[in-house]
Amino acid sequence: MRDTNVQNVGSGNVKIQGETIRKNTKITIGGLVIVVFLIFLFFPNFNSIEKRIVGTWQINEQPQIFVTFGENGVFSMSGDGDYLDGDYVFINNNTVQAHIKYLWADFVLSGQISIKGNQMTIENMSDPDDVFGANGVTITLQKTK
Numbered sequence: 001m002r003d004t005n006v007q008n009v010g011s012g013n014v015k016i017q018g019e020t021i022r023k024n025t026k027i028t029i030g031g032l033v034i035v036v037f038l039i040f041l042f043f044p045n046f047n048s049i050e051k052r053i054v055g056t057w058q059i060n061e062q063p064q065i066f067v068t069f070g071e072n073g074v075f076s077m078s079g080d081g082d083y084l085d086g087d088y089v090f091i092n093n094n095t096v097q098a099h100i101k102y103l104w105a106d107f108v109l110s111g112q113i114s115i116k117g118n119q120m121t122i123e124n125m126s127d128p129d130d131v132f133g134a135n136g137v138t139i140t141l142q143k144t145k
Helices: 029-042
Strands: 004-010 013-018 055-059 066-069 074-079 082-092 095-102 105-116 119-126 139-143
Antiparallel strands (some): 004 013, 055 139
């Protein structure tokens, strides 16, 4: 049983003193793994591909071309003096579709994305208007910022 001391110090004030309890809490590796798992379970967008795609990427197969995905769905491509822009949306968990404005027309490119570290792979690209010659192509990109 813990000792508690209650004193009347006057003017309706009471002073309460008790024993201080100190506990050491140890976090185990297993406990840490469970916490991280729960974060990913309850916050699925914490590390989603939609968040990881944001930034500027350099196409490995054509290093003069840079692609930027903005947080607000803005898309741009630049290189060799050319600049294309538009917007992008995810049509499912790992498939992105970019709508590119070029001169008087809008073009669509899409592909399945995977990201590991600072490398993104876009596979099974679809270029319905065959403007970029990208149907069925796979490209890899390196994140620059």
